[in-house]
Amino acid sequence: MYKSVPTLTDFILQEERKIKNATGSFTILLTQIENAAKIINSHIRASGLADILGKTGTTNVYQEEVQKLDKFCNDLLVNTLSTSGQVYAIISEELEKPHMVKEYKGEYIVALDPLDGSSGIDSNSVLGTIFSIYHKKGGVLQQGKNQVAAGYIVYGASTMFVYTFGRDVNGFTLDPAIGSFLLSHENIRMPEYAKTYATNEGNSLEFDEELNSYLSKIKKEGYKLRYSGCLVAETHRIVMQGGIFLYPATSKLPSGKLRLLLEVNPIAFLVEQAGGVSYAVDSSPLSIAPKSISDRSPFCFGGKKNMEELI
Ligand code: AHM
Ligand code: MG
16 A cells, blocks of 8 residues: 655645744744755756856855855855745854844754765765854854754755754755655664774874874774765765764864854754754864854764764
8 A cells, every 4th residue: 555755845844844933944944944954955967067066266254165066055045045934043164254134034044064075076075064043042153962953964965854843853855756755764773882983084284192092092993984075975874874974173274174053053953853962172063152143163973882982
């Protein structure tokens, strides 16, 4: 007998129905992110054919070269969210300042990394989008634990939308034939322990001694290194198969590389909902009070047992 599979839209609607006095506003917001993700997916899939590979010739606020696809994804998401009527402000890796949406009285703040892993665009590598949603009442600079929802889209062998409302993590796979994300991974739980680690070990001369001795120890124990340079790809693998991820403070980057609001907090929130553990300097990054939208933070996360050993 045919068993129907919920689409992402069905699922979001069901979740919102469980909330007393829900207005539907959150459903509209997530549906807009879903729609933008489908368009980004279609552009990424066609990027070898269209004139959208390569650099724009400019740099962003973090002095990183902006790729054409970075700009496309940013403009699309900012435009879609600004006109959704649900958003009060948008923070993005490609914007110097928060984009305040003055035309509507939206309730939510959305923080975005529109295209994560963009240094791999020209080599056809896995890419991602990261999003994080807050209520506007706490303002633009809020602790990660205030997130209402967070998630990522991974444009890999298949395209998946993985998110949490602050309880459970669910994954939806895009069926390209019908153009819908279908519930494929319900209530994802991260394995507590696995012998893989992900870090840019090319920086190990800049790591502190303790970290280097930990890395030597796990190598002797037979850990395998898996590193793609795309946080979303790393996260998805670790959420599904376990292991650890580390982007620590280095002597050159004392606050690490990853951006607290745009990368660290959404991933930490999702990882913790999936049963994993995240760690910044001496505790979870979710309790750090950000001082600016461009704050960075050292970041590690992984399965519960892996992280106990690391910490
Ligand atoms: P991006 O969002 O501009 O692509 O940069 C962030 C990426 C992360 O996805 C990844 O974890 C990290 O930068 C890799 O940095 P490195 O090349 O230093 O290993
Ligand atoms: Mg990124």
